[in-house]
């Protein structure tokens with residue numbers, strides 16, 4: 025994004041503070057710079073030449089789960105994740121570039137290869153499982169992990185590749201089971217012919233005991249309400265009173281473990297209150313976060329007071 029385009033977007037912020045109601049980071053930190061609006065004010069200051077892009081501003085930008093919740097609720101529909109990525113991209117150090125490279129990402133994903141699944145695809149159908157489950161076909165990562173790190177170059181490269189693959193006329197249906205991949209793909213500049221091929225079909229195994237459902241932050245409300253319709257058909261379904269972030273957001277937990285821990289424990293508390301014996305979700309990273317909450321939670325609860 026050019027500086028003028030960035031400024032134009034940042035000026036759309038009316039400072040209404042609706043993002044304060046939904047931003048998981050703001051709920052924990054409760055200060056202006058942790059909020060979308062506060063970050064925007066600083067970035068506009070940088071573009072206007074009133075502020076220097078300092079380490080502190082960079083730190084504030086990294087204090088974000090890239091969940092996109094602020095955009096879904098923002099009356100001006102400002103894409104904060106894209107804006108932050110533009111500033112990060114221009115200010116990446118050599119080490120940060122290396123750590124956010126495809127090589128390192130693939131290395132980090134290696135342990136998850138145990139989850140590789142085999143799937144019989146029907147003719148004309150492709151399953152886009154996402155990075156944790158493997159790429160069975162010629163598609164590549166949806167590129168959200170790179171966007172969140174500010175690697176716009178890798179994001180553009182992978183996005184261009186995936187659009188090219190999706191435009192194959194032999195492919196009639198692309199099925200996603202991860203909400204983040206689906207949402208990221210849908211945000212590509214896609215022609216209608218490709219948009220119509222995209223389907224979100226989560227693998228929900230409805231249990232025979234009380235269960236609840238965790239909505240991944242990237243899942244649109246429209247998709248969530250469709251899933252809710254399916255879940256509500258089961259008498260064992262207990263909806264969560266509020267759908268809050270599990271705290272993991274890619275590898276955010278590695279750089280901000282305390283915030284992740286607080287969000288994880290908050291989530292665990294909400295789940296426990298429902299009395300559910302099982303939690304379903306539609307994102308592999310959220311599954312990992314919820315599992316961590318379940319295993320570590322009891323142990324941490326003995327020491328942790330919110």
Ligand code: SF4
Pocket residue numbers: 036037038039040041042043044060061064094097098099100101102
């Ligand atoms: S919701 Fe949007 S317009 Fe309102 S303060 Fe937040 S970023 Fe600005």
Ligand code: SF4
Pocket residue numbers: 046047048049050058059060087088089090091092093094095104105
């Ligand atoms: S993307 Fe999520 S964590 Fe980041 S500012 Fe928006 S709501 Fe907050």
